[in-house]
Amino acid sequence: MSGNSFGKMLVLTTFGESHGKAVGGILDGFPSNILIDLDFLQTELNRRRTGQLLFSSARKEDDRIEILSGIFEGKSTGAPIAFLAHNIDHKPEDYAQLRDTYRPSHADFTYEQKYKIRDYRGGGRSSARETLARVAGGAFAKQFLSIKGISVTAYVKQIGQYSLPNNFILHELSGISKSEIGCPHPETELKIIDHLKEIKSKGDTVGGIISCIIKGVPVGLGEPVFDKIQADLAKAMLSINAAHGFEYGSGFAGAAMKGSENNDLFVQKDGKIVTATNSSGGIQGGISNGNDIEFNVAFKPVPTLMMDQESVNTKGEKVVLKGKGRHDVCVVPRAMVIVEAMAALVIADHVLRWKQWEG
Amino acid sequence: MSGNSFGKMLVLTTFGESHGKAVGGILDGFPSNILIDLDFLQTELNRRRTGQLLFSSARKEDDRIEILSGIFEGKSTGAPIAFLAHNIDHKPEDYAQLRDTYRPSHADFTYEQKYKIRDYRGGGRSSARETLARVAGGAFAKQFLSIKGISVTAYVKQIGQYSLPNNFILHELSGISKSEIGCPHPETELKIIDHLKEIKSKGDTVGGIISCIIKGVPVGLGEPVFDKIQADLAKAMLSINAAHGFEYGSGFAGAAMKGSENNDLFVQKDGKIVTATNSSGGIQGGISNGNDIEFNVAFKPVPTLMMDQESVNTKGEKVVLKGKGRHDVCVVPRAMVIVEAMAALVIADHVLRWKQWEG
């Protein structure tokens, strides 16, 4: 029972290593008879592609997605949807030094200890290239959610020490796509871009925080007590490479708050029962309450640096790792579409699970 | 597929409502032939019991656990272990006002919308009383882990705005149990106790943060790519009532760090490959690396206040909720054993899953 599948009703299973033949997946349980927009799928994949931004790795992959099954005459059939993208930009020689070395804060050491064998080419299975399949799966999920009136949108909240102002309110989602790096506050965006340039010039990397907002969620998603919707979102987010934290609603800041400040009072508005505030991040008792679901995900700095680092080889001897290859200064801009994809998979899964309880 | 089961190899399924006949669970997949210390089980349950601390709810329950199966002549048999505690301190009349009312930041509204029926007595299934079964399940898991040399320990990191000093290092676990509230830094403990008294006197509540440290973990636990050990811990923690955030290793603070600061360099020590620092919180690529696993969980303030609050009834009409009943000022002191229990269940599950990959 290894962990390459995600979801209960809508199940994504991914495969593929960074420098193997292909990466891809099977999405099983996708509702039938839904019109699929393959251009949208490709657009989503392009959002995570390397070599796009100044601050991203220069690896060139077309990431051209191929659908193998489950779609007939433009519509989903209810059969499993298999898809893949071939790996074309192999440069295994870049990774020759990795054969006998453990990169700091990478998975080289733990994979080798666990499996007694390691595909050392570019991290093999532990590479972020695996997330291509998540983005593809998420793009299908988004198309299903779109029919239900649900949207999932991520944006940059913080990179390095530069963060959206505390009193920042996201009034329009359109502000996000206008920004090169997905930051909806132009002043902060400028500071971040300057910061990224500086970090890059030093061969270093930096972490950040992504916010995500899910709109149009009906009341009722989430399965107490263990499959609370925040629990499944937390798992989804922490399964993303480099993610180190998750919070929703008032989150870690809520720890310092009083109940009288944090509680969301119920009020009637336009004939509907809603809450006056949203400290609960759209979820109460593990079940969506009709408000926007809002959460943050913290990412550590990319561990591969363009500077020398000390490490050990597989014999435990000291070595110096040279900073070369192709890598991101900051994972956050490319990770937004991954956060969205995983969130969309969680929400779509719960929409399907919810059907059990409907009338 | 409702969400009342947790784990893949070691599966805990819980049942029971706050004021039903009993709460309990079935633990399935527990290894056979393990000596079970029922006193330890009871001691763990006492740690979460109400009415213990000045700052906890006054509900009196013996929480006397009864084992129904799976143990024979003092040892586990490999059969499912069923257990329960009868509910004895029923005061359903305390909850009469809840029949037609939605408490702020509680699950009343969402449960009723989802299931079209609600056991309104004390929150029914959404009550924290359900966590009794988690603590029992966790106590079994701890006994199994103990044989493997693994320990799980939670402590108070923050309550309200009072937090352990930034440079605090937990040198000895014994400091935790000496504190009435589980805070290993006496100065901070005193501030917190004063703060809790003040909050209580106002009928208000307050949030906090629990830290957890898992010692003795072997290299190799965790199943990439979705069942990374941090992903399963995150899910476990966010499934606890009132938990609003999870972070491990450098966590949210890591967002502001550079790669060159955050990376854990490999070194050889006593003939073993280890890391010089532990920004990774004991996990790399989703797999334990042999270091302590360290994480934090943020809890919101308890939503039930001993003061009047505005809300609406099931018709959407304004009502005022009176502050009465029996409730905690802060969930954190009682939640420590719940955090430990859920962490122990995750680790034990992964110890059993790991067997698949061993030699």
Add this chain to the structure above:
Amino acid sequence: MSGNSFGKMLVLTTFGESHGKAVGGILDGFPSNILIDLDFLQTELNRRRTGQLLFSSARKEDDRIEILSGIFEGKSTGAPIAFLAHNIDHKPEDYAQLRDTYRPSHADFTYEQKYKIRDYRGGGRSSARETLARVAGGAFAKQFLSIKGISVTAYVKQIGQYSLPNNFILHELSGISKSEIGCPHPETELKIIDHLKEIKSKGDTVGGIISCIIKGVPVGLGEPVFDKIQADLAKAMLSINAAHGFEYGSGFAGAAMKGSENNDLFVQKDGKIVTATNSSGGIQGGISNGNDIEFNVAFKPVPTLMMDQESVNTKGEKVVLKGKGRHDVCVVPRAMVIVEAMAALVIADHVLRWKQWEG
């Protein structure tokens, strides 16, 4: 991941040993807001109870079921339904000789080898007493199916060499309940009763075949390719103690048939597309086609005999097992309600899974 849970949307987890404190289970995923008839539940349990028939074991158990959770004011709430029956007729001394002995064709040997420990009292977990929890779970499932217009009915097809005539057609289900042993053909019934008396007089036992018919099934249940409805029924039936075979539709007899004989031709009838025959047993491509689902389950003779048998003890030394204790001459009459229960659980599970694909 031991195997004490059954189902995907509607999950029954059972616990309990033959001579432990109690047997019971948790039924999770049961739809909310359904009126529960506890008398029906008890009636179903009485159908499997020992000591009822001339030919059944004389163990006296009230099998009085107690519901611990999930029902509020007479209706299901969507929370897990926990239930149990205490074991009252303990006679562990009857089983003292089993401590160091392996009974022929029982699970004593395999349990001890697998778990390295065995609750030897009456077979412990391997006892048919565990099926009490299945019957209770099935009784809930039947109540849900009843609302959907679906009924599940088992009857005796064969005991020993006495079988319903080949050309027998079950015109009215009521014929079954009129028979003491559940055989709807009076002539066959008489022969069987005589045969059972004779077998009993010799201290021997005998096998049989149960037929089951499921009426009112809508078109569309079953999830290709692995969770075909016949696959899930087969698993359910072969999980019952002593079951040794499963067939549906034309079954084993179909092996000798030609396609031109066996095919079910589609015809239009009353404006609906139906099949002229039902060699497919109501299932095509793993999905129900609207016809009655029909299948047979073969049971081996009860292995516990009232005569001496040779065996070995745990050291491998020859011993003679005395025929004593309380046991059935034939499992079939009591197994009918178990077959129905397991079938009802499968069908209810698929009704809930089917919701994923509905409009």
Add this chain to the structure above:
Amino acid sequence: MSGNSFGKMLVLTTFGESHGKAVGGILDGFPSNILIDLDFLQTELNRRRTGQLLFSSARKEDDRIEILSGIFEGKSTGAPIAFLAHNIDHKPEDYAQLRDTYRPSHADFTYEQKYKIRDYRGGGRSSARETLARVAGGAFAKQFLSIKGISVTAYVKQIGQYSLPNNFILHELSGISKSEIGCPHPETELKIIDHLKEIKSKGDTVGGIISCIIKGVPVGLGEPVFDKIQADLAKAMLSINAAHGFEYGSGFAGAAMKGSENNDLFVQKDGKIVTATNSSGGIQGGISNGNDIEFNVAFKPVPTLMMDQESVNTKGEKVVLKGKGRHDVCVVPRAMVIVEAMAALVIADHVLRWKQWEG
């Protein structure tokens, strides 16, 4: 939660339609560091390939398998193994008449009713071409089992009314591969071949029974109470297209037997506790007892005939289906490798599950 995955520790997920781009699958949980013989894989696939035998369909497919992931330098890495075979012999025009028609005893009608859309080309997902992925998955499982000393072998027991003699004992497995149709009794083989020729000349088809024997199974596989090894085998077998029955050990014949005839007495032999007979088919209480596991699977006749058949179109109007296309006279010769593959997947899954209980 659709049903395209099989297994719990070792999980095979399949994809692909008869005339889509490709069929294939992902095998997840396969142990790492195992040398993989790709030639064996191809040989197994050739055993199920069409166009091999006189009596099989004339569809020509290379069934050339391509491995996309999970194998590195000839060994499994513990990562998911993705594989596929492209569909090359498309003749969709053969299937034009199926667009608006329901073939008798096929899945056309039920798929269309369930999913509201149907890939009508050659049965789409319901085609036996899907079993290619099962055979590939099974070939991996066999390589793992081989290391454990376990072999899985199927043979023809019956085709039409021609069956192995009742007293037939399979002394040597080699007899099977010497037979063109996998029948280890030359006299029966000749009768069957004559029968198949006659059936073919009439454009008709015929059913049959496959026996399977699993050798080298250790004591201890199988997870009571629901995941008994016979229960998982039954599900596996009934999930194969056209399978209509499963029995193990004394099976349906056991229904007519007495306990004193059917019981397997324990004896000591060469210092080991074994049973004198094997009516239990190698399984007691759902757990393997060290004997050969033996079971039979009944297959209905292929429903596609080379003769005219009446049916209805999607409007319910009468139509006549012409017998054309490429189809088998009898599924049994090609189904042997599928039976073996599914059995190997079940046994390998339980070998991995068993590790939970080992020392």
